[in-house]
Amino acid sequence: MPYIPKKNRAKYDTLINSLAEILNARASNDELSGELNYVLFRLAKLLCDEDTGGKRGYARMAVVSSALSEAQAEFRRRVMVPYEDEKIHSAGDVEL
Secondary structure, eight states: OOOOOHHHHHHHHHHHHHHHHHHHTOSSHHHHHHHHHHHHHHHHHHHTOGGGTOOOSHHHHHHHHHHHHHHHHHHIIIIIHHHHHHHHHHHOOOOO
16 A cells, blocks of 8 residues: 555545545445445546546556555455454354
């Protein structure tokens, strides 16, 4: 995950925190899934849409696609794996 300097994070954190508050208020995982997918897709599309100041072209789309993929990998590594390890410890591992 390419980390950005702390001084550059503030301009995003307020918006991200607001989005998280809205999405955390969803009544169900079905609602969350659809709305989170919409937010991520729309942001990615806007980054590649010339009408909104994005840069349409394969290289830009590849960068955006890669960033989404790497964010998923980082989420799995830093959030899901520790959760799974905790559950293995508390409930026992699957017999292999």
